[in-house]
Amino acid sequence: MQVPAPFEYERATSVDQAIGLLERLGSSARLVAGGHSLLPMMKLRLANFEYLIDINPLHSELGYIRLGDDEVRIGAMTRHRELLESEILADVFPIFRDAEKVIADPIVRNRGTLGGSLCQADPSEDLSAVCTTLDASCVIRGTAGERVVTMEEFHVGPYETAVQDNEILTEIRIPRKNFRAGSAYAKVERRAGDWAVVSAGAAVWLDDGRIVDARVGLAAVGPNTTGIPEISAALRGNEPSEDLFQLAGAIAARSCDPSTDTRGSADYKRHLADELTRRTLRTAVERARS
Amino acid sequence: MQVTMTVNGTEYTREIEGRMLLVHFLRDVLSLTGTHWGCDTSNCGVCVVWLDGEPVKSCTVLAAMAGGHEVRTVEGLANGAELDPIQEGFRQCHGLQCGFCTPGMLMTCRALLDKNPDPTEGEIREAISGQICRCTGYSSIIRSVRWAAVHESDAKEAEVAQA
Numbered sequence: 323m324q325v326p327a328p329f330e331y332e333r334a335t336s337v338d339q340a341i342g343l344l345e346r347l348g349s350s351a352r353l354v355a356g357g358h359s360l361l362p363m364m365k366l367r368l369a370n371f372e373y374l375i376d377i378n379p380l381h382s383e384l385g386y387i388r389l390g391d392d393e394v395r396i397g398a399m400t401r402h403r404e405l406l407e408s409e410i411l412a413d414v415f416p417i418f419r420d421a422e423k424v425i426a427d428p429i430v431r432n433r434g435t436l437g438g439s440l441c442q443a444d445p446s447e448d449l450s451a452v453c454t455t456l457d458a459s460c461v462i463r464g465t466a467g468e469r470v471v472t473m474e475e476f477h478v479g480p481y482e483t484a485v486q487d488n489e490i491l492t493e494i495r496i497p498r499k500n501f502r503a504g505s506a507y508a509k510v511e512r513r514a515g516d517w518a519v520v521s522a523g524a525a526v527w528l529d530d531g532r533i534v535d536a537r538v539g540l541a542a543v544g545p546n547t548t549g550i551p552e553i554s555a556a557l558r559g560n561e562p563s564e565d566l567f568q569l570a571g572a573i574a575a576r577s578c579d580p581s582t583d584t585r586g587s588a589d590y591k592r593h594l595a596d597e598l599t600r601r602t603l604r605t606a607v608e609r610a611r612s
Numbered sequence: 613m614q615v616t617m618t619v620n621g622t623e624y625t626r627e628i629e630g631r632m633l634l635v636h637f638l639r640d641v642l643s644l645t646g647t648h649w650g651c652d653t654s655n656c657g658v659c660v661v662w663l664d665g666e667p668v669k670s671c672t673v674l675a676a677m678a679g680g681h682e683v684r685t686v687e688g689l690a691n692g693a694e695l696d697p698i699q700e701g702f703r704q705c706h707g708l709q710c711g712f713c714t715p716g717m718l719m720t721c722r723a724l725l726d727k728n729p730d731p732t733e734g735e736i737r738e739a740i741s742g743q744i745c746r747c748t749g750y751s752s753i754i755r756s757v758r759w760a761a762v763h764e765s766d767a768k769e770a771e772v773a774q775a
Contacts (some may be wrong), residue, residue, distance in 0.1 A: 323636075323652070324653075325631055325632070325636075326631045327631070328629065328630070328631055329630055329631055330613075331613055331630030331631075331674065331676040333676075333679075354674075356655055357672055357673065357674070357677070358669075358672050361633075361672050361673075361674070362653055362654065362672065363721055365652065365653075373675075376674070376676070376677055377678060426742065427657075427741050427742025427743075428667075428720075428738065428741065428742060429657060429660055429667050429669055429720065429742045429743075430654060430669065430672075430731065430742060431670060432666045432667060432668055433668055433669075433672075433673070502670055514741045514742075515655075515741060536651045553711055563713065
C-alpha cells in the first residue's frame with residue numbers, strides 16, 4: 323500500500339488565509355490543489371511535508387477564465403476540464419484545447435489544475451509548454467503583495483519554481499495582440515494519457531499575410547519547457563511557407579537538449595522536435611488565416 | 613482529525629489520519645468494498661467514485677478533501693434489487709469477466725450517460741481512456757454502455773407515451 327508519510331491536514335478558506343498559514347508554517351507546509359502530481363510524489367516519499375494545505379475550497383475564488391481586450395486571465399485553480407471545455411479559450415487560443423485533449427485522462431482532468439501543473443514544473447508538462455508558447459506571465463501573491471514573473475523566470479529548474487514557501491500562484495496572464503492569431507499543440511506519447519515523448523506548441527500572429535510574431539514552445543526536451551527565440555526571429559516579417567516551417571523545425575531540433583530515456587533516444591526526440599514544430603506552425607497559420 | 617462526508621446519501625463522521633486516502637476510507641473504514649483499489653498511481657481507474665457528481669480516482673484524493681462533500685460509490689447505483697441500466701448493460705453484454713475494473717467502469721460510464729445520453733463509440737472510448745480492463749478488450753464494455761443508452765432512451769419514451 324502506498325500512503326504518504328504522516329502530515330497535518332489544513333483547509334484553506336481564502337487566498338489570504340492560505341498565505342497566512344504558509345507564513346506561519348514555512349517550508350514544512352505545502353499547498354495541494356488537484357493533488358494528482360503531489361500526492362503520487364508524497365506516496366513515493368519523494369515529497370514529505372508536516373502540513374498539507376488543501377486549496378480546493380479556493381476554486382470559487384481562483385477558478386476562472388476572463389477575456390480582456392489585451393489579455394486573457396486564468397485563475398490558478400481552473401481545472402483541466404474547464405480549460406478543455408471553455409469555448410472562449412478555444413476561440414482565442416485553440417492551443418489550450420489541443421493540449422487538454424492529450425493531458426492525462428478525463429477523470430484526472432476533473433481534478434488537476436492549471437496552477438498545480440505549472441507549479442509541479444515537470445520538464446514534460448504540457449501546460450507549461452502552452453504558457454511558454456503564449457508568452458504568459460504568472461501572478462504570485464505573498465504577504466507583501468503581488469509580483470508578476472515571466473515563464474522563463476517562473477521555472478527555475480526541474481520541479482523548481484519562483485514561488486517561495488510563503489507564496490501562492492494565483493493567476494496566469496496571456497497577452498493578446500491586435501493581429502490575426504492562430505495557435506496549436508501536438509504531442510507524441512507512448513499511450514493515452516502518458517507524459518510526452520516530445521510535444522510542441524506554436525503561436526503565430528499575421529498581418530497582411532505576413533508573420534508579425536511567432537513563438538514555439540517545446541516540452542520534454544530539456545530541464546524545463548523551452549521557448550526558442552531564434553525561431554521567432556527567423557519567422558518574423560516573412561510570409562508563411564513550407565520552407566519557413568522547415569527552417570523553424572531545424573532550429574528547434576538543434577536548439578533543444580533532450581536525453582535518451584525509456585521514452586526514446588535523444589536523436590528520435592530531436593526528430594520529433596523538428597516534425598512537431600513544423601506541424602504546429604502549419605496548423606497555427608491555417609487557424610490564423612481562417 | 614475528524615471528517616464528515618455523505619456517501620450514497622448517508623452521512624458518516626469518523627476519526628481519521630490526515631494522510632488517509634479516500635479509497636481506503638471507503639473500503640477499510642466504511643467497509644464499502646465495492647470500490648476497488650488497484651494501481652495506487654491514478655492510472656488504472658478501478659477506484660473511480662463520484663465526488664460532488666464528478667468521477668474522480670479515489671486513490672489520489674485524500675479522505676479529508678472529501679469532508680463536507682458528497683461521495684457516490686458503486687454501492688449507490690442500484691435501487692434496491694433493481695440494477696441501474698448501466699449495470700444491467702454490463703450484465704447483458706458481458707461487460708466484465710473478472711470484474712476487477714467493473715466498479716470504476718460503471719461509475720465513469722454512468723457519469724458519461726448522465727452528461728451525454730447517446731454517446732458514440734469514440735466518445736465512450738475517450739470517457740474510459742483513463743481506465744484499464746485486461747479481460748474484455750473493451751469492445752464488450754462499449755456494447756454495454758450502448759445497451760444502457762438505448763434502453764434508457766426507450767424507457768424514457770415509454771414514460772412519455774404513458775403520460
